[in-house]
Amino acid sequence: MKLASVQSDRILIVDDEELIVMAMRKYLEGLGYAVDAAHELEEAQALLANYSYDLVIADLRLTGIGGVEGLQIVADVHQRCPRTRVILLSAFGTPEIERESFNRGADVFLQKPRAMMEIATVARTLLEHR
Amino acid sequence: MSEHSALNTILRPGGITPLFQPIMRVAGASASVHALECLSRGPAGTNFAAAGVLFDYVRLKREESLVDRACISAAFAQSSLLPTDVQLCVNVHASTLGRDVGFVPFLQTVAARHAIAMKRITVEVVEHAPPWDGRSFLEAIAQLRAAGAKLAVDDVGLGQSNFKMLIDVSPDYLKLDRYFVLSCSADPKRRAVVSAVTQLAREFGAEVVAEGVEEPDDVECLRGFDITLLQGFLYAKPLPAEGVASFCAAA
Numbered sequence: 001m002k003l004a005s006v007q008s009d010r011i012l013i014v015d016d017e018e019l020i021v022m023a024m025r026k027y028l029e030g031l032g033y034a035v036d037a038a039h040e041l042e043e044a045q046a047l048l049a050n051y052s053y054d055l056v057i058a059d060l061r062l063t064g065i066g067g068v069e070g071l072q073i074v075a076d077v078h079q080r081c082p083r084t085r086v087i088l089l090s091a092f093g094t095p096e097i098e099r100e101s102f103n104r105g106a107d108v109f110l111q112k113p114r115a116m117m118e119i120a121t122v123a124r125t126l127l128e129h130r
Numbered sequence: 131m132s133e134h135s136a137l138n139t140i141l142r143p144g145g146i147t148p149l150f151q152p153i154m155r156v157a158g159a160s161a162s163v164h165a166l167e168c169l170s171r172g173p174a175g176t177n178f179a180a181a182g183v184l185f186d187y188v189r190l191k192r193e194e195s196l197v198d199r200a201c202i203s204a205a206f207a208q209s210s211l212l213p214t215d216v217q218l219c220v221n222v223h224a225s226t227l228g229r230d231v232g233f234v235p236f237l238q239t240v241a242a243r244h245a246i247a248m249k250r251i252t253v254e255v256v257e258h259a260p261p262w263d264g265r266s267f268l269e270a271i272a273q274l275r276a277a278g279a280k281l282a283v284d285d286v287g288l289g290q291s292n293f294k295m296l297i298d299v300s301p302d303y304l305k306l307d308r309y310f311v312l313s314c315s316a317d318p319k320r321r322a323v324v325s326a327v328t329q330l331a332r333e334f335g336a337e338v339v340a341e342g343v344e345e346p347d348d349v350e351c352l353r354g355f356d357i358t359l360l361q362g363f364l365y366a367k368p369l370p371a372e373g374v375a376s377f378c379a380a381a
Binding site (some may be wrong): 050 | 136184
């Protein structure tokens with residue numbers, strides 16, 4: 001792991017399940033990342049409008065959002081910063097949604113549940129190969 | 131259903147923390163407090179403690195009216211700690227004035243509850259995204275005028291704070307955004323904008339308030355345009371109500 005890189009990398013977690021957010025935040029902060037979290041699409045959009053992130057990890061099933069509509073977050077991220085990497089998580093992903101997520105610019109699509117260690121490994125790999 | 135409703139967290143009692151930033155009247159070498167701009171922060175320990183995140187979120191949720199009301203209630207609730215001889219400036223979205231037909235009566239009621247005369251209030255109109263109901267907006271502006279409030283257009287030169295807004299509001303004050311103020315002394319392009327807005331204010335019979343004043347050189351530059359109302363960290367950061375009286379006494 002490139003420590004200098006990790007120390008300056010900032011990650012935004014977007015998930016409406018508080019327990020998942022808490023666990024993921026604790027794990028990633030333990031690895032040295034700066035972590036913010038949003039529980040709603042609009043909260044994430046407001047954060048993206050005010051801060052720069054190196055990586056966004058987003059659950060597709062945000063409050064009031066389902067299916068392909070949840071991919072809006074990818075457009076929001078890339079509108080603000082094309083260099084920001086995006087990992088999408090979904091417990092209800094279909095091949096169609098997965099294909100569409102890549103079409104819209106997501107870097108990785110992961111079916112939930114996933115171990116924190118696995119998500120962190122994917123995050124680190126993305127951040128190291130920007 | 132979300133486990134977490136951010137809007138409820140913001141709107142619950144104590145969710146909004148009011149702060150007050152002095153607007154100084156500068157004359158020669160002296161400066162006195164002309165007004166206090168009521169500012170708001172969201173719940174501590176949340177993303178909304180940052181004003182930019184708070185209000186971007188509120189606008190995305192299209193809940194400007196609810197939050198504008200909450201911010202005014204929170205600020206006026208602390209008015210007993212504030213000097214009574216200065217104007218109180220409150221920020222109100224144009225969309226609130228255009229959509230919330232009960233807003234002006236609400237403002238009058240809250241002001242009366244805290245013994246604040248309407249003539250002491252300046253409504254700073256802010257807008258980031260049209261459209262709003264033009265007729266309702268103009269009616270609300272007329273109601274505010276009739277009630278004795280003063281009007282300001284915030285963030286002049288940015289976003290929707292454009293010439294149409296100036297004509298619709300016919301403001302008493304044009305608030306020049308910090309983008310144009312910061313380093314105006316060193317930047318001819320910024321000085322050109324300051325000059326243009328000053329001329330515009332003169333034509334409207336309004337005064338310019340320069341926001342984001344941080345450098346003495348910029349003060350000299352602004353004074354050169356006869357701008358005497360200055361606001362920014364050079365004079366004071368946003369203060370809690372408890373700190374306002376001592377600041378005013380020392381100013």
